[in-house]
């Protein structure tokens with residue numbers, strides 16, 4: 001096991017004596033709904049440097065929509081689903097695009113899907129949103145907003161599948177006391193390119209459990225951002241990914257603590273196998289000066305199952321106040337733990353079976369957090385199939 | 393009747409400065425029904441011997457042989473050795489996060505027995521074995537060894553010994569870290585295993601206290617990577633009284 005943990009960036013503005021805040025500070029990031037406000041990235045920028053720009057199919061250079069995704073919502077009667085024009089005044093409340101592709105998606109979609117869980121309503125069953133790609137060689141943009149009103153409670157599964165190139169923004173707007181659980185599954189065909197900016201705005205004492213599951217696609221880049229609107233909010237950002245030969249899966253989490261007494265927990269785990277499998281996890285947490293009593297922890301672990309795969313992992317914790325309840329991060333990337341394999345084999349368990357046990361065990365903690373049994377079973381089966389594929 | 397035969401065993405580990413020999417010619421035969429105790433100073437190579445028998449990839453056998461009932465153990469993979477009837481209770485049992493102990497035990501029993509044990513009798517078997525070892529049934533639902541105390545890990549090793557019922561068991565410092573009660577519970581577990589008379593035990597320890605519970609037939613002194621003296625149970629008392637100074641240079645004298 002090799003462990004790499006970057007030191008936390010710690011800054012106390014009161015002592016900065018006019019020091020220049022580094023360009024990379026999340027506090028200084030530019031955001032806009034308008035694609036024209038962003039320069040075309042070259043790929044050398046900090047936020048693009050891991051992404052193979054050539055495989056973005058022009059999403060960053062203004063590719064026009066040549067198709068559309070199909071969005072099918074399967075929701076219980078307690079949840080309202082609407083298809084609305086881009087002029088709908090509710091749109092954009094969840095967050096503002098922070099990179100050019102997200103802004104391109106925001107500037108390009110023609111129709112948005114809005115799901116609303118009314119105040120004090122508890123959705124009796126998960127809401128299933130199936131997004132099917134525009135088809136091979138086609139480009140589409142989309143927009144989805146999920147509104148959890150006061151003290152409402154719901155589970156939403158976003159299931160992305162099919163072929164083509166797709167960029168979208170997804171908004172989660174949680175009113176005070178709302179509890180929203182989201183599972184975003186990227187189970188695309190081998191050709192697919194998906195760049196998704198997911199923005200959460202979390203009200204007072206509200207709770208968002210957000211899990212990203214990326215299993216398929218040529219290039220998948222998901223950027224979940226969580227911002228607290230008021231005290232007492234809590235967010236869990238979980239992620240699970242399994243990259244095969246040639247696949248690029250990138251996850252960039254950002255938790256913005258701007259108000260006091262909020263809690264965030266980020267846990268991303270990935271397995272990689274095959275030549276050229278590449279995963280990237282960037283975990284930004286910003287604790288602003290006003291965010292006293294913040295509690296945050298983030299963790300990323302990667303398991304390299306074969307040679308030739310590569311996992312980048314960059315935790316980045318910026319702390320602008322000394323009055324926090326706790327902040328920590330950990331990151332580790334390694335091969336199979338030989339000691340674990342040895343222990344299992346020393347009990348008679350054949351090597352391939354021992355490897356599977358270890359990988360399943362590696363993901364177990366995250367799978368247990370997925371409270372939708374159907375989804376959990378599907379993921380277990382998907383992981384099993386991935387392991388089968390390389391004969392692990 | 394099972395026989396484990398170790399002949400002129402030389403074992404090295406890879407270090408930054410090249411291969412380093414740790415075992416320098418170990419000769420030892422353990423037969424079914426016998427209990428052998430190995431005692432020796434820290435770093436003398438006792439765990440290395442047990443790992444080499446179990447087939448840990450870190451330890452390279454450079455010469456010599458290990459056979460079980462005449463079969464070449466060195467030609468077997470780690471799991472084949474276990475299925476052939478060898479068992480190692482480890483000095484430092486490994487944590488396997490996310491794998492439940494019950495799943496692990498059943499998978500191991502299925503592998504060693506060659507078929508999945510019938511669910512109903514299996515559950516009962518595990519429960520009873522855990523009870524005999526004074527283990528809370530809640531351990532079955534926890535990840536393998538994760539967060540277990542030192543003593544709990546050792547009981548879990550002996551639980552596996554009971555369920556897998558090997559021909560030859562090597563117990564590497566199973567007694568260390570156990571309080572008086574736990575030592576008795578664990579020793580009783582080993583004695584139940586021995587009771588059939590069909591299994592051999594190789595017990596590695598620093599202390600004679602466990603030998604009062606588990607009676608050895610032979611005691612071997614291990615120093616500098618080999619057995620330097622062998623005798624009956626009385627040798628253990630001599631060692632306890634005199635230490636290992638006689639067998640090794642001053643540097644290896646500390647116990």
Ligand SMILES: Nc1ncnc2c1ncn2[C@@H]1O[C@H](COP(=O)(O)OP(=O)(O)OP(=O)(O)O)[C@@H](O)[C@H]1O
Nearest residue numbers: 405406407414433434435436437438439440441450
């Ligand atoms: N991977 C390794 N690299 C370098 N040296 C090693 C390695 N593994 C074991 N050794 C060395 O081999 C020697 C024997 O170790 P071993 O663990 O077998 O001793 P031991 O007799 O079991 O000691 P203890 O009583 O402390 O358990 C020690 O000096 C140890 O440092």
Ligand SMILES: [Mg+2]
Nearest residue numbers: 438439440483
């Ligand atoms: Mg040892």
